[in-house]
Amino acid sequence: MPETTPATPAFEFDRAVALTPHPEEAGRYDGELGDGWQIGGGVNGGLLLAFAARALALEAGPGHPHPLTVSGTYISASRPGPATVRTEIVRRGRSLATGSAVLSQGGTERLRVTAAFTDLAGLDGEVATTALPPALPAPEQCVGVEHAPRELLSQAALLERLDLRLDPATIGWALGRPSKEGRIQGWFRLADGRPADPLSLLLTADALPPVTFDLGRPGWAPTIELTVHLRALPADGWLRVSHATRNVAGGYFEEDCEIWDENGRLVAQSRQLAMVPRA
Template sequence: MTFEFDRQIAVSRESKHAYTADLYPGWVVGGGLNGGYLLSVLGNAIKRTFPDKPDPVALSAYYLSASKPGQARIEIEPLRDGGTISTVSASLTQDGVARITALASYGDLDKLGDDVGTTAEPPSIPPVDECVPNTFAPPELLKIAPLMQRFDMRFHPQHVGWAVGSPSGRGELCAWFKLADGREPDPISLLTVVDALPPVTFDLGVIGWAPTIELTAHVRAKPAPGWLTVRHATRNLAGGMFEEDCEVWDSAGRLVAQSRQLARQPRGMR
């Protein structure tokens, strides 16, 4: 069985280090395609380049311009092919326009070790059936973010006040997460998960599309099957930008991915 997500992050090899991809309109948010989805497309091409090191370990991407649905070209430049970790630079372009430039390190998480020891505490969130599904999102949000149909998200009841005009002001969002097509999580999909929730500024009452400037993701372990728990938080809005820190915990209670991104402050619904 081929899942929707796998079809929509698929790449075709043009040459040894060049690929093409068809970027799907279902991942649009605001004025472009979701940055996490684009990371998974880019990450999938890097995976094809190093079949013996299939897992992203660290990936840092700069978003140079808004990507749009349609064909894209991905070019990979290997920088170091080590024994356990390989590092590349990668770029994604459309019609000759640079969209993303990135550096990434890849390895085999099974060989690197699948143990997770952390002093971090998982988010405190009620059971799935006591949380608020994303299908209850305001119509104006669904209009600018059709990508929400790609996910099954169940939000912490205390983190949805923004939807009725009563944001908490804490700068935190937490939700259970699954891909809508039922595909189980893996390291490549985690690159999407870290950017899947609405911008954390929603909880501050600042609502709208928040274009990503830079996003760095660390994948710490292969996630266990089942629901993921995702937490976004911010502590600072300055210069028209904000940082968003993300933690992704798997069904076994392990911290399997982390990220930080710098994004522009939303300018309101359009």
């Protein structure tokens, strides 16, 4: 039978995390980091986490299709171009597969990941939470990325791939009037209409401007470590995303994120440690 060429994914995000198993090295996957996912010169940390998690999902197999928790330590800045992910699944159980991955470019390590995978559709449906989704104006009453400062857009090709509508109450920083409360929130979806899924939520967790903007500290904040917990399969539609920080110390800050779907379900939570932007 003649060989068939795999179909090109219809959505940009799926093309960005597309990987090919290496024919001779078990656990190795090769792909291309596109130049449309840059932020401040480097490839966005959430996209990198999804890239590595995609490789681990392929290695974990169909019985554990979704990331449950993914934790990444960023070693060096990733650039557009070829990239390799080497994976190791250390345990496959009935409900969880646990593994690690190293993303590298040209032999230079960029990101090291540990993760657990499961089938989110099979989780216990009971929910007991005191968390509440952020109160936001309707998407059409929020501020789209097209209104972002020109200097911000020039450094963030990533924003062209997002339909991001920020809460007017948390964008005083764009007008030179940061609230100093350490919070940025808004509506999120991918610009080409791709439905959200657990893999794309890894990108969503790192897609808003750094919360330090609201502290009057503009500039891009390099991520040191990012951990995302996936809590449920997201419903199709808009996501509500809230980022906040409570502690800036020693040149570093934490950024806590919650992601809620159209049904008011908390579908992902994350925390990252990042460097405070230089003055």
